[in-house]
Amino acid sequence: MAGGGVEVEAKLRLASCRELERVRRRLEELGAWLEGEVVEEDTYFRHPCRDFAETDEALRLRIVGGRAEMTYKGPKRIIGGSKARAEYTTAVADPGEAARILEALGFRPAATVRKHRIYYRLGDVAVSLDRVEGLGCFLEAEYRGPGGPEEASKAIEEALEKLGVATRERVYKSYLELLLENHAASTPEA
Incomplete structure (x- = not known):
């Protein structure tokens, strides 16, 4: 994350899921280190x-490996080939109770995104190789070093070139937006 609660990342749609293995080999050739492999379940809520x-915001409850966190994401802005947005995250002790609190306040689940994610670290750039249920395979590169959004975008582009x-x-859309678009496209109109 670059500069005080601002996430800067690039998301790329891979030609096929077979490309994940080629990118993984390239990451290892470049000396990137494997940070982990997880299954993430993200439930997004409607305000x-x-x-x-319309406001280009998101409220997400993520469960991964028995841990949970809640994240608010603000509207996106495009910088170079990357997107930047405010992001605030906090750990949640009991995801079921957190969901009940949100629902008691009027929030409703919008959709759940499930993905198998492999995390690598290449210098100041975190690279995620994602297999997203119902969407296919993607690569996300997120800046985790010092500096502002412009430096972050430059570092991400350099990493993507190397890969x-x-x-x-x-x-530039979230997995949630893509999933909802797919669902709308596959649902016949009444």
């Missing part, structure tokens, strides 16, 4: 008084 799709994926399709 009771405003439409997060040989800089020309892949950039995705």
